[in-house]
Amino acid sequence: MTPRIPESPGLRDLGVANWLFCKIAARRQHVPRAHLFTTLGQHRRLMWAWLPFGGMLMRGGKFSSRDTELVILRVGHLRDSQYELQHHRRMARAVGLDDTTQARIFEGPDSAGLTDRQRALLTGVDELVSTRTLSDATWARLSEHLDRPRLIEFVMLTSQYDALAATLSALRVPLDFDE
Known part of the structure; x- marks a missing residue:
């Protein structure tokens, strides 16, 4: 299936903070790209609103x-x-x-x-x-x-x-x- 949101956005699509976060997340997960974050990161504010909530529930x-x-x-x-x-x-x-x-x-x-x-x-x-x-x-x-x-x-x-x-x-x- 073809992703509905471009799967490997660059700095322009993510902004500096989201781009850096996606790079760090991918490194921690030992993957080339953390697709969940590169997808959600294209809605810059939404990703940062969701992360603390999801993170609190997970750990x-x-x-x-x-x-x-x-x-x-x-x-x-x-x-x-x-x-x-x-x-x-x-x-x-x-x-x-x-x-x-x-x-x-x-x-x-x-x-x-x-x-x-x-x-x-x-x-x-x-x-x-x-x-x-x-x-x-x-x-x-x-x-x-x-x-x-x-x-x-x-x-x-x-x-x-x-x-x-x-x-x-x-x-x-x-x-x-x-x-």
Whole structure:
């Protein structure tokens, strides 16, 4: 598929700050270009408004890195977001979610070998992505494992990555890795 936004904009398209950020992001990710950022960076102010929000949800919130990556992997799987999966499978491995655990996440909440907490999170992700809300039963199940701030964060994290998957798909952002 052809990207809808030029995939390798220069300094003129991004501006100095966004161009520098994109270069640093690509270097940290070990890719020639960080296509998500070179795409969003073409809306200069929007990228800088989104970055702190997305970054806080990914690594600055109350969720553990393992729970965060579990949620992101499930959203990426449900939305068939290869961009999200390409990046977050690596990140998940780095925080201890090995390939076997990732396969269980992709299989879903009924997969053997998951903890009750993981099952509750996956059930919540599945329901929130498919219905855009949570039933009382799912909320109660999540509440057994999450306090109030984490319940709020769970909904925001799931919704953020669902929206990001839609953005990546609609804009046809190319993958960063050649796999």
